[in-house]
Amino acid sequence: MEQRTVRGGPGPHDAPGSADPPGQRHAADARRRIPRTDDLLRDPRLAAAADRLGAHRVKAAVRQAQERARAGGIPPERVPQHALDLLPGTASGLRPVINATGVLLHTNLGRAPLSAAARRAVREAAGPTDVELDLTTGLRARRGRSTLAALRARVPAAGAAHVVNNGAAALVLAATALAAGREIVVSRGEMVEIGDGFRLPDLLVSTGARLREVGTTNRTTPADYAAVTGPDTGFLLKVHPSNFRITGFTRSAEVADLTGLGVPVVVDIGSGLLAPHPALPEEPDAATQLRAGAALVTASGDKLLGGPQCGLLLGREDLVHALARHPLARALRVDKLTLAALEATLTGPPTPTARALTAGPAGLRARADRLAAALAADGIDVRPVGSTATVGGGGAPGVTLPSAAISLPEPYAAALRTGRTPVVGRLEAGRCLLDLRAVPAEDDDRLAEAVRSALTGAEGPTA
Template sequence: MNKDLSNPYRELPSVERLISDPQVLVKTKTLPKEVTLEVARKTINSARKIIASGNEPLTYEKIQKRLLSELDRFRKIAWPQEVINGTGVIIHTNLGRSPLSEEAQVSVKSVLQNYNALEIDLQTGTRGDRYNKISELFNLLVGADESLVVNNNASALMLSLSSVAFGKEVIISRSESVEIGGGFRIPDVLNQSGAKLVEVGTTNRTYISDYEEAINENTGAILTVHLSNFKVVGFTSNPTTEEISTLGEKYDLPVIQDLGSGCILDTSKYGLSKEPTPQDSVESGIPITCFSGDKLLGGPQCGIISGTNSFISKIKKHPLTRALRVDKITLAALHSTLLHYINGEVEEKIPIWKMISMPLEKIEKRAYYLAKEIGEIATVTDSFSTIGGGSLPGETIHSKSLRINCESINGGANSLSQHLRNAPTPVIGKIENEHILFDPRTVFVNQDEILLQSISYALKASQKNNESI
């Protein structure tokens, strides 16, 4: 029977033929048949889309190769996959934000492997509160009466608003009605909490009188949001935290402050602008302060609510608290992270603070070592590390970077960057004018040799591509 050469779709293999292929059978003998079928269907659908787009149809061999590659990807590659961060962005949201300290990793491993006293009081044998130990440490560090932990800072803000201002108006400066990342906007979070947004002032100037004039019998709270991921400069004016706190007390209204980054150290010590801290909020009389755990705090993803007993107790009783509560893994990692602050060992133990405080001389020495090992296409250049993660916008730290000249590489910097991402340990660098930069500040010291291996892999892959042309 003659094949219909005018219809390339007829040349596509059936699912049954593909999964019965001897090479495929070797790969799938330990996989459930349903998994194999689904991957095979997706592979054939991908080949069908190539035909539909007007491109040359894939041969059977290429379809088979794609299926085998997909099966390998599902079976062998752990996810999220470890990568080397050479970007110089210390809290890189796309790369998982803050790495945990070794002690936090050990704590997480322990609670994963063993039963633990998460909600039992070992002294009395009665049921305990999973938040008590964390609350004690936060109260010591920031001076609050009580603290609560939920799954992220957006949740912390929504829960706080819903607990104290459901069905009421919440006053916020128009300059602080912002997008907080990932497409989430303060007005949207506020609406989901059941509160009604009331904006006051203008984009660049808001006065305490603007807040006071908006207060009425339907006002439930005043909200202030620290602009942690951008700056408004020039002709600007905003009331101080103390002024807003005093206004809240005057009208018996709770003030909620969203700090975002969750920094509890003095960042000016590191040549950076001073980031507002939860301690500042508590000292100013703010009854509810929300901040993140995985930004400048250097812990796991979570949101912290610190404040007065009366308001935190009310928030704890809200039904959403159960829906947003964190598990033993987060609490274990967070507890270990906070102990570093208690013990005064932040710069020695918490990875992001080790990076922020790393001496320039040490970074330069590592950069020159890497360049020497790579050869003539590598040099060392001045660069600037950034904090990232929606923290300290515009702030930089002088650094030194390894720079690879990609002008002689087929496909240039973009091609080499792709090969770096495909290395056994993927590397993410920064492209600048046909060069790729790697800032040792954000590369762990024990990754230097792995970085060299990945760069070598990428250079060899680029060379092979060049030879095949």
């Protein structure tokens, strides 16, 4: 019997489905080329990522890449690389950021960046350490003893030192141990809000102390303190006003004016400056306040000191010992990683914060010129400009620092912020400024590469 072939129908050697339109056949073929999950997980690059980030996270990225390929968003050959691109650099959700805002201690960016010495110390302390063990005797030892010795060495005027988990905690511990059920005398002009809605009066009252406000917003004299100080006074409190300044018809009592009233004087200097700094002549420091007669100074470690987040307590040995032995101290203590980072900050080379604070304007401008020239050669609309930086973190309110920046079109702000290496700048006069004072010089190449990577999203392809 004669066989007849129907025009357009499948021939004897056609694969099933070959009657589909060419576009559908191509899509089906592409889907069949998508690598299997188990094959992808054996890719050395993804296997290494699983060791670093965890198998569950890598598998999720693989499946997301496969789905993208099934939808036609990427060719099957791109699946392994796309999965890698979806993975974060670390197992933490925190992403490293280049701080080009011109604010040295940016609270939203974690304030002070740790020095290389402090970062190494943290890595070394991540495993078992002798944090509370004397290796010579095999007996329990004082927690953080070498860190406390380093802190005392930096502030010889302090009879003793203690460390808690942040600056507010230092003040809470002092109020709880010295004034619970008693009065804390404080000037009305120093009843500040310390950030994110936390107000000093609420913080202190939560400890069980009562506040006795004296003076007015702009003028408080030593006589105002003397008039209310008595047997029910736990201590007199002096607070650095942090983020604001009052100028004009003003007066405030100095520590030396208050030391003869028969009760401890506690000074919250806030920003963590341990000794006077020539660039910040009006910023209070721990050494000066202790020499003036302060019984106790509290401060933050992650501001001008340039260390990890922690709270410092420096002062009379009997007071510091009482605070360190208070039951609340256990709840506020710092971990071994903070102790390691703080000690390395105190004993190591200048911190990134210290270098940024003292960077010369001429050097900053030269860096801006070099970056702008290199990026302009790639067709980017960029120019070097003068800029003004600030300390931030509640330190040195009103102080400005001459700086330099590179200026880019405004759309770069969002493109850089959401890039693979996030860069946070600031908008000014319709341009995105990347201020270099808080950017270490060794990060200039990373900054330039981030700008190049953001080019397409910010300006579109160049001709």
